[in-house]
Amino acid sequence: xxxxxxxxxxxxxNLFKFVIAVAISESAAVIxxxxxxxxxxxxxYSGLEKPAFTPPDWMFGPxxxxxxxxxxxxxxxxxxSDWKVVNPVFVGExxxxxxxxxxxxxxxxxxxxxxxxxASQYVLNVLWVYIFFGLxxxxxxxxxxxxxxxxxxxxxxxxxxxSKPAAYLLIPYFVWIxxxxxxxxxxxxxxxxxxxxKACTMEAKLCSxxxxxxxxxxxxxxxACPKENLIRVESPGANETVSSPLTVxxxxxxxxxxxxxxxxxxxxxxxxxxxxxxxxxxxxWMTTEFVPFNAVIExxxxxxxxxxxxxxxxxxxxxxxxxxELRVPILFSxx
Numbered sequence: 001x002x003x004x005x006x007x008x009x010x011x012x013x014n015l016f017k018f019v020i021a022v023a024i025s026e027s028a029a030v031i032x033x034x035x036x037x038x039x040x041x042x043x044x045y046s047g048l049e050k051p052a053f054t055p056p057d058w059m060f061g062p063x064x065x066x067x068x069x070x071x072x073x074x075x076x077x078x079x080x081s082d083w084k085v086v087n088p089v090f091v092g093e094x095x096x097x098x099x100x101x102x103x104x105x106x107x108x109x110x111x112x113x114x115x116x117x118x119a120s121q122y123v124l125n126v127l128w129v130y131i132f133f134g135l136x137x138x139x140x141x142x143x144x145x146x147x148x149x150x151x152x153x154x155x156x157x158x159x160x161x162x163s164k165p166a167a168y169l170l171i172p173y174f175v176w177i178x179x180x181x182x183x184x185x186x187x188x189x190x191x192x193x194x195x196x197x198k199a200c201t202m203e204a205k206l207c208s209x210x211x212x213x214x215x216x217x218x219x220x221x222x223x224a225c226p227k228e229n230l231i232r233v234e235s236p237g238a239n240e241t242v243s244s245p246l247t248v249x250x251x252x253x254x255x256x257x258x259x260x261x262x263x264x265x266x267x268x269x270x271x272x273x274x275x276x277x278x279x280x281x282x283x284x285w286m287t288t289e290f291v292p293f294n295a296v297i298e299x300x301x302x303x304x305x306x307x308x309x310x311x312x313x314x315x316x317x318x319x320x321x322x323x324x325e326l327r328v329p330i331l332f333s334x335x
């Protein structure tokens with residue numbers, strides 16, 4: 001059966017239809033990504049209270065990719081059948097209540113009707129992503145996804161009249177959207193304030209590398225500083241005035257170390273080397289969790305008034321792709 005399906009696809013005309021149908025379907029994933037990515041990267045979605053049965057974030061990408069592929073194949077099967085009804089259902093002996101409904105269901109507008117339904121659910125699909133992730137309004141998104149569910153059900157009925165396999169391929173899509181509606185409602189219930197626009201204060205947090213981050217997300221939490229998930233410096237702070245000997249304290253992921261240490265150096269503002277030292281792990285470094293470290297650097301005051309404390313990831317391989325560093329701007333004491 002699979003070989004027969006593949007052989008039919010490989011016919012030039014069918015191959016063209018198959019590629020176009022799948023491309024149309026998968027393009028919804030690309031459009032959706034434009035709205036989901038900012039919401040995820042900004043921390044808004046991760047900051048929401050979600051039900052315990054919410055799938056992990058990594059699962060959504062593959063799931064939607066497979067679903068859009070099935071939708072594309074379903075569209076191809078209907079298109080290949082030239083949109084002709086071969087399995088009439090819900091066709092009664094009584095005359096339709098108006099001429100337009102008769103033309104749309106069994107008459108000359110039947111093909112237009114199916115295409116319009118597919119286009120409607122396509123738009124509703126993208127619109128839900130925009131409302132939930134783009135506008136960040138879970139409440140409004142829930143009512144929109146109910147309309148999407150109805151559109152998918154009506155699409156399944158219409159595709160069934162043309163191609164039963166095409167209709168069956170849409171069932172996982174309907175089930176997934178039903179589950180998404182349940183997640184949407186649960187998330188909305190757990191985050192009732194999400195549909196109220198909330199302005200965060202204009203505070204800024206100074207990061208170790210001298211940059212600043214502001215508050216964002218539903219809880220108005222500070223955004224993550226650069227490299228904050230890899231290494232965090234407790235002392236000295238950014239733009240702090242330092243003198244010799246300088247004690248450096250902080251926490252770094254275990255893979256920042258090698259043999260329980262990593263190099264630390266001081267540069268002046270012109271990039272000239274002032275001093276070097278070694279930071280030592282203060283606990284077991286054979287982990288992916290944060291490990292406290294400590295380093296002491298003795299140096300003579302450079303002529304420049306400012307410079308950088310550079311904490312380098314230990315890279316015994318010497319490969320550029322494995323190297324990393326955090327630069328903390330510092331000021332040199334006049335004494």
